[in-house]
Amino acid sequence: MKKDKADIVLETRQVTKKFGGLTAVGELDIKVHKGEISSLIGPNGAGKTTVFNVVTGIYRPDGGNVYFNGRIIDGKKPHEIVALGIARTFQNIRLFPDMTCLENIMAGQHCRASSGMWASIFKTRCQRQEEERILAVSEDRLRQVGMAPFKNELAKNVAYGNQRLLEIARALASNPRLLVLDEPSSGLNHKETDDLIAFLKSLIAEDLTLLIIEHDMKVVMDISDWVTVVDEGRKIAEGRPEAIYNDPLVIEAYLGKEEDETVTHTGNEK
Numbered sequence: 669m670k671k672d673k674a675d676i677v678l679e680t681r682q683v684t685k686k687f688g689g690l691t692a693v694g695e696l697d698i699k700v701h702k703g704e705i706s707s708l709i710g711p712n713g714a715g716k717t718t719v720f721n722v723v724t725g726i727y728r729p730d731g732g733n734v735y736f737n738g739r740i741i742d743g744k745k746p747h748e749i750v751a752l753g754i755a756r757t758f759q760n761i762r763l764f765p766d767m768t769c770l771e772n773i774m775a776g777q778h779c780r781a782s783s784g785m786w787a788s789i790f791k792t793r794c795q796r797q798e799e800e801r802i803l804a805v806s807e808d809r810l811r812q813v814g815m816a817p818f819k820n821e822l823a824k825n826v827a828y829g830n831q832r833l834l835e836i837a838r839a840l841a842s843n844p845r846l847l848v849l850d851e852p853s854s855g856l857n858h859k860e861t862d863d864l865i866a867f868l869k870s871l872i873a874e875d876l877t878l879l880i881i882e883h884d885m886k887v888v889m890d891i892s893d894w895v896t897v898v899d900e901g902r903k904i905a906e907g908r909p910e911a912i913y914n915d916p917l918v919i920e921a922y923l924g925k926e927e928d929e930t931v932t933h934t935g936n937e938k
């Protein structure tokens with residue numbers, strides 16, 4: 669299927685990020701199309717998380733640009749990028765363990781109410797409305813990921829799979845157009861992974877676009893419309909999942925790093 673240029677939500681053009689003498693990402697071009705699930709895959713240390721950190725404003729690239737809906741966004745601060753419509757989750761769960769599930773989602777949203785002496789002493793009407801809005805959105809998102817019954821549970825007391833869902837709910841609460849997920853299935857069992865896949869696919873129906881780092885090839889094959897493969901910071905392949913799965917360069921990149929045991933080929937992926 670031919671891809672329409674006008675549908676590109678996110679694009680990196682010649683993005684480079686170095687750490688001292690190490691080029692973690694080198695002259696990387698990736699495109700993410702609207703309404704699709706794109707996966708970024710590659711062996712350990714290939715540069716995937718660094719790409720995410722550049723896209724979400726944690727790092728400024730040393731070269732190249734990042735475009736979101738046609739506008740350059742590199743150099744912007746992480747919260748500015750969230751405000752533009754990109755939300756993310758992290759490889760390692762980053763929740764507030766001693767806050768409830770609902771509070772975790774609420775804490776992820778910035779109160780935009782006016783500040784100042786009077787506003788800080790008396791809650792202004794505007795502030796109250798903002799708090800009510802945040803509460804409603806947070807409850808909605810908790811419901812959406814099926815975690816409404818855990819609303820008042822401390823985050824540290826819910827199952828690992830639910831903690832991952834909670835992070836996604838928190839990202840969704842900022843009402844993104846692009847959701848960027850770093851290894852969302854990591855640590856999940858088969859049932860949780862299947863549920864997650866179904867849930868992520870359902871987000872596409874909501875007009876969202878997804879960019880995912882994923883190590884489990886079964887998940888990649890099942891979920892992706894488009895796959896970009898990086899190795900040592902460089903793009904080595906991109907295409908539909910079936911083509912990627914059979915690409916000799918990709919197979920070599922993974923087999924060459926077999927000891928990493930990062931890719932789970934089950935044989936049922938096709």
Ligand SMILES: Nc1ncnc2c1ncn2[C@@H]1O[C@H](COP(=O)(O)OP(=O)(O)OP(=O)(O)O)[C@@H](O)[C@H]1O
Pocket residue numbers: 687690692710711712713714715716717718719759
């Ligand atoms: N803050 C940093 N300082 C120095 N080197 C870094 C930093 N972040 C990443 N690197 C290095 O950059 C390279 C790419 O790392 P990155 O985490 O982006 O890879 P990855 O593909 O996400 O790996 P994994 O699959 O293991 O998470 C690695 O060699 C890593 O050690």
